[in-house]
Amino acid sequence: MTISPCRPEPSMHAPVAGDYCSVSTRPGYLAARTRRTDSAASRDRKAWNSQNHGEPRGQNGCFSYIPPVRNIRGVSRRTLLTSLSLASLPLAFREPPAARRGKAPTPFPQPAVTSPRSAAGQSAPVTEQTLDVRFTEVSVPGHGSVTTRAYNGAVPGPTLRVRPGGVLQLTHVNGLPPNPHHDGGHNVPHHPNSFNLHTHGMHVSPSGDADNVLREFAPRTQEEADAGRPEPRYTSTIHVPDNHPAGTYWYHPHLHGAIAEQIVGGMAGVVIVEGDIDEVPEIRAAADLVVCINELKPKDGRIPAFTTGNWVNGVPSVFTVNGAVNPTLQLRPGEVQRWRLVAATAFTGLRLTLTGESGGLTMHQIAQDGITFPRAVAQDRIEMAMGNRADVLVRGGTPGRYELHADGVTGPLMTVEVTGAPVVPPMPLPDVLPQGRPFLDENAVDAGRPDREVLFHSDARVFPAPFPNAFRILGTGATPAADPSGDLTRDTAYGLFDPNVVNHTLPLGTVERWTVRTDETLPAHSHPFHLHTNPVLLTHRNGLRLDPPVWHDTIGLSGGAPGDSVTFLVAYEDFTGRTIAHCHQLQHEDLGMMQTVDYVAP
Incomplete structure (x- = not known):
């Protein structure tokens, strides 16, 4: 990844270097080893101080929109999805495409999925999930073992599926060490081991224990940790309106003063609201895939603390798709897949293209930020600001190797191999869609x-x-x-x-x-x-x-x-x-x- 040259500190637009790096995963997710935090509290207190900030900048121009991808339901029946053997990624990046074709594939990674359940005595389907946050070690080739905060020991966290009229019932466990002392202002980084929950893009209550970003899920104090008190638990209960648009959303922490450091460490996950768009015959027949793009900034074995304005200047960005670096997905000629693209990045906008040796594949966008279009829009390029989502339908064309690239990012985000027996006749694309929201007058x-x-x-x-x-x-x-x-x-x-x-x-x-x-x-x-x-x-x-x-x-x-x-x-x-x-x-x-x-x- 490269960033346009900017003025050095103390100007506010200091540069951020970013070479595309490899991440080892198993199997398909960031390889994680969760650590208890009690013994690490002393070291971490020294690491998480207040910080300044120059400015890691997005490298693209005008940012636009893309749609996120749906759940993995039905994928195994319809298509074989494969990814590069992650242990060989550093070599693969140096090899030409022809040399890479013989590499043994492994399944295209998907985050763990939690689906809604209807229980006796409950009038609405409930999606229940515990989100356990603590420091986790992930293996990043070229950086070794990297310590970061993560949901349930994975980057990204579990995908949460919910229905209109349903309830998202979450329990949050804060297994992070005590916060360092902070006596500065509210507009500098602070409380890096506290968090909360934001269901980004969802039309739900911002109050109480719902999508309330003014709450704080604090860790134990040092006194509580020394006394062996249990790790604190917090609850979010989010009621989804009956008329909520079906589509792709995401969740992440949103405590002011702690957000950037946590998201650039990979604290993010996808929310899917099920509904009418999923029942369109052409979409129901398509494999439904999450493509969650995270941006990590590992340095010296951990995600740097936000302690200065230049905190990640010169730190290469590592872009992962569902926790893997450049996974490979297989698509048959004539087959249609639905990709839920999620820009879970803190600093970098993504201008995406899907190109190959003999041309490109068209991305037929069907939704932006969770809201379905009236009809699909054929796109050669999709632009995503940080936080955007875009749902696209992609149909396999001429057999060959294609790569999903973002402008300014070195190397592909993911690879698509169009291969196998053609689907005859080709799977159709929908003519019209159930519009997610009527336009305002x-x-x-x-x-x-x-x-x-x-x-x-x-x-x-x-x-x-x-x-x-x-x-x-x-x-x-x-x-x-x-x-x-x-x-x-x-x-x-x-x-x-x-x-x-x-x-x-x-x-x-x-x-x-x-x-x-x-x-x-x-x-x-x-x-x-x-x-x-x-x-x-x-x-x-x-x-x-x-x-x-x-x-x-x-x-x-x-x-x-x-x-x-x-x-x-x-x-x-x-x-x-x-x-x-x-x-x-x-x-x-x-x-x-x-x-x-x-x-x-x-």
Whole structure:
């Protein structure tokens, strides 16, 4: 992986190097050995200090969307899916494609799956899962054994399937060591061994013990660990509305000050909401595969602590697909597969192409960020900001070897071998789809409420080291300045997250128009916008109308001259409570590029 050259620290846009690295897995997942944390507490307390941050940047320009992939149900009946023998990956990367064809394949990896169950006395199907978080050792060729935080000892964590009208019942075990002492501000990294849960993109309650990112699942204190107290357990109960769109979502921790370090260590998993799209005959006949792309930053045997602004500068990114490096998937000519693409990356947007020696394979996109399109859209390139998902249908064509590449990333993310007996006649693609959400009517925008204007902006050298740069959200509802009459580019509060400030009060039952833009000047500098709880309908990009508009929950915005601008409509529906909007370049979020939104009754 390469990143466009940027200014060195103390500027806010320091470079991040990234050579594509190999990860050994067994079988198909990151090879993990879970460690108890009691004896490691002393060492870990020294490692996890407060940090600053220059800026690992996404390397792509304008980020767009892709659909995630569905569950593995039925795959074994329909297709043989294979991956490269992971022990041979370092050699395989140096070999030409022809030399690699003879390598013995192993099954294409899929995360563990938890499905909903209907129990006696329960009116709704329940998906129950314990998510155990602790330090896990994974084997990364070229780096040796790497220690990282993980769900249930795997990267990614288990895939959770749920149904509309069902319940997602989760128990969280915090097996991490005590947090280091922190007496700094809230907009610097802190509490790296605390976490919570965000069901990214789902339209569910942001309050109570549901999708509440203002909670904290803290580890034991040092006193509790020394006394042998049990590891703390927390509960999330998420009720999925009866009309929730069927599609691909994901979950990850979202505690302000700890997010970037945890996600770049692989704490993420996929959520699949089952429903109408799955029953379309052409889609029901297709193998349904999760393709979860994680971005890891291993260095010196562990994921670096977020202690300075340059914390991962020069640390190569390791991109894995379902925990494997460049796994190989087999596809018969004429066969159709459904891939649920998930960009579970903290720093890097993914502009994806699927190319081969004799051309490429078309990706027929059927959903963006969990919401089904009215009809499939043929794409030669799919752009994903950090956090996006895209569902695509891929049909095998001319036999041969194809590779899924992301611009700026060295080496393929995964390999597709079109081989075997052709499917005759070829499996069809659907003509029409059950649209996941109806489009909003621009005439429904509340004329009595002004449009919201939001600007992502950063200022260098505002604070002392190790975190000198200010990552601000300006415009409508911006956090007030500490000194309104002073130089706002030097202000220590203006536009920065303040937990005591509500930046946007959003009444249920209203439709509003937002315009969000960035004033960054370099295309590699991205600020993806993410609003919790309600999806947004993207209607314009850089002043040009999209026809048709596209539903998103995360929208990429790249720098330039000028930087990107997007306009969207959003309806505030169903759920009250406080949550957030923020930049999904997650180190920016940890450093203050976040706002509080409050959904209120009309």
